[in-house]
Amino acid sequence: xxxxxxxxxxxxxxxxxxxxxxxxxxxxxxxxxxxxxxxxxxxxxxxxxxxxxxxxxxxxxxxxxxxxxxxxxxxxxxxxxxxxxxxxxxxxxxxxxxxxxxxxxxxxxxxxxxxxxxxxxxxxxxxxxxxxxxxxxxxxxxxxxxxxxxxxxxxxxxxxxxxxxxxxxxxxxxxxxxxxxxxxxxxxxxxxxxxxxxxxxxxxxxxxxxxxxxxxxxxxxxxxxxxxxxxxxxxxxxxxxx
Numbered sequence: 001x002x003x004x005x006x007x008x009x010x011x012x013x014x015x016x017x018x019x020x021x022x023x024x025x026x027x028x029x030x031x032x033x034x035x036x037x038x039x040x041x042x043x044x045x046x047x048x049x050x051x052x053x054x055x056x057x058x059x060x061x062x063x064x065x066x067x068x069x070x071x072x073x074x075x076x077x078x079x080x081x082x083x084x085x086x087x088x089x090x091x092x093x094x095x096x097x098x099x100x101x102x103x104x105x106x107x108x109x110x111x112x113x114x115x116x117x118x119x120x121x122x123x124x125x126x127x128x129x130x131x132x133x134x135x136x137x138x139x140x141x142x143x144x145x146x147x148x149x150x151x152x153x154x155x156x157x158x159x160x161x162x163x164x165x166x167x168x169x170x171x172x173x174x175x176x177x178x179x180x181x182x183x184x185x186x187x188x189x190x191x192x193x194x195x196x197x198x199x200x201x202x203x204x205x206x207x208x209x210x211x212x213x214x215x216x217x218x219x220x221x222x223x224x225x226x227x228x229x230x231x232x233x234x235x236x237x238x239x240x241x242x
Contacts, residue, residue: 076144085109090136090169097176111138141155150181178213211231
């Protein structure tokens with residue numbers, strides 16, 4: 001008899017719990033019908049990251065630059081005066097990528113501000129008829145190699161991920177790779193710049209035009225003609241996209 005009583009009490013308790021669950025379910029369904037979203041799962045790490053995702057390209061580039069501020073991934077972090085992250089329009093259609101900062105760039109923390117930089121500015125402003133601030137300019141390396149020596153493979157491997165992030169954020173129509181190191185790094189090839197320039201290549205879905213570095217033009221003025229031909233191809237492609 002006592003067992004029957006206990007069983008009855010258990011059944012009553014189960015019925016009460018079932019009723020409570022049904023009541024809650026009805027409340028939730030009613031809220032859903034009123035377009036009220038109910039969160040039952042704990043937010044994932046990706047959800048948290050999305051919450052703080054930059055609202056625009058300028059902010060996103062700023063986050064990458066701040067992440068590099070105290071970079072010591074290679075020895076250049078110990079010898080630089082200033083990090084030379086990049087400069088220009090975060091929404092630029094054209095991104096110019098050089099190889100590394102020089103003495104003037106290291107001093108000012110800005111890309112292409114020396115003699116080669118002035119020539120690049122002339123190409124953009126006088127040749128392409130656009131403002132320098134309407135394009136984006138950066139380098140493979142963000143720190144100056146001592147004595148302006150060539151970038152070393154280890155330095156490129158440490159710095160390239162930051163460049164890739166820059167290009168992903170800006171998502172330009174055209175990348176213009178200035179010089180051998182920029183072209184070889186982005187295209188993952190050992191072909192010389194003489195064999196690469198004069199035609200478009202593909203870089204992660206973006207058209208890339210390799211051409212001679214402005215510093216090379218200062219030493220070899222005769223190379224200005226093929227560079228102008230490359231620039232004209234870029235201008236034509238941009239006009240087609242507009």
